[in-house]
Amino acid sequence: EADIYQTPRYLVIGTGKKITLECSQTMGHDKMYWYQQDPGMELHLIHYSYGVNSTEKGDLSSESTVSRIRTEHFPLTLESARPSHTSQYLCASSARASNSPLHFGNGTRLTVT
Amino acid sequence: AQSVTQPDIHITVSEGASLELRCNYSYGATPYLFWYVQSPGQGLQLLLKYFSGDTLVQGIKGFEAEFKRSQSSFNLRKPSVHWSDAAEYFCAVGAGNAGNMLTFGGGTRLMVKP
Numbered sequence: 453e454a455d456i457y458q459t460p461r462y463l464v465i466g467t468g469k470k471i472t473l474e475c476s477q478t479m480g481h482d483k484m485y486w487y488q489q490d491p492g493m494e495l496h497l498i499h500y501s502y503g504v505n506s507t508e509k510g511d512l513s514s515e516s517t518v519s520r521i522r523t524e525h526f527p528l529t530l531e532s533a534r535p536s537h538t539s540q541y542l543c544a545s546s547a548r549a550s551n552s553p554l555h556f557g558n559g560t561r562l563t564v565t
Numbered sequence: 566a567q568s569v570t571q572p573d574i575h576i577t578v579s580e581g582a583s584l585e586l587r588c589n590y591s592y593g594a595t596p597y598l599f600w601y602v603q604s605p606g607q608g609l610q611l612l613l614k615y616f617s618g619d620t621l622v623q624g625i626k627g628f629e630a631e632f633k634r635s636q637s638s639f640n641l642r643k644p645s646v647h648w649s650d651a652a653e654y655f656c657a658v659g660a661g662n663a664g665n666m667l668t669f670g671g672g673t674r675l676m677v678k679p
Contacts, residue, residue: 456607495609495655497667510666541610551597551659553618553668556608 455479458557460501461481473528475543475558484526485554487542488512495542501526514516533564567592567658571670579678586641586673588656597659599633599667600630604652612654615639626650651677673676 456477465471468532477484483502487495487510497510501520515537516530526545540561544554568591578584590596597616601609613624620632630641639656653674657667 456608492672492674494671497666500666544609551614553599553611553614554609556601556610558606558608561606 454541456555456557458560460560462560462561462563464563466475467532467534467559469533469564471530471533471559471562473541473543473562475526475557476524476527477526477543477545477555477557478524478544479547480523481545481555482523482548483546483552484519484520485544485546486510486516486526486528487544488514488547489540489542489559490538499528533562534565538562538564567596567622567660567668569658569668569670570656571656571673572669573671573673575674575676577676577678581645581649583648584641584643584650586675588641588655588670589637590639590658591637592658592660594660595634597641598630598632598640599657600624600628600641601655601657602626602637603655603672606662609655610627610639629674640669646675648677648679651675 459474484501486499489495490515496512500515540559542559543557546552546554570589572576599614600612603609615622615632653672655672659667
């Protein structure tokens, strides 16, 4: 049973639309992450946060932005979606300790037409 | 920077047969190592992890993995595969005080024949 929730599960939108992918966790984890995963490919870290008001960019450059106003909530926003943004977006969280494993949500599959 | 290689993109095994999925990592010190499984359309579920100590670690669903420092490997094994094990398997490495910043391998897709 997932303690980290992502909505929507699937989203199909037109080019130029603004979208926000939601991610919430109920585990009280300090750290949260967004990964991008193309079909059959590895995961790439695009954003992470160490806690409230902390956001950092990951290894993979992304035009998306994130915010962390509350511990449990880590939304990702695309101001103007493009077909190149079509992908699966996975949110994860972990406890503060550096060896704490990541807990993943079920992902949002985004298609931009 | 650390890196992870999973040499096998696809593996097919018969139900009941044994399984070994390979994972090689590159990192200068002792890494944190993880195996995750992803079913179609789902997120990733942690199978097992290695930080230190006993190099043979047990995980969920009957999986185990062995850390071999000399070979920079962390291979995943299961003695008898079930049809429900068909999924994508990812090896990941975290490093030092940035251990949560995981680097993932490209994944191995496991198919199980009846």
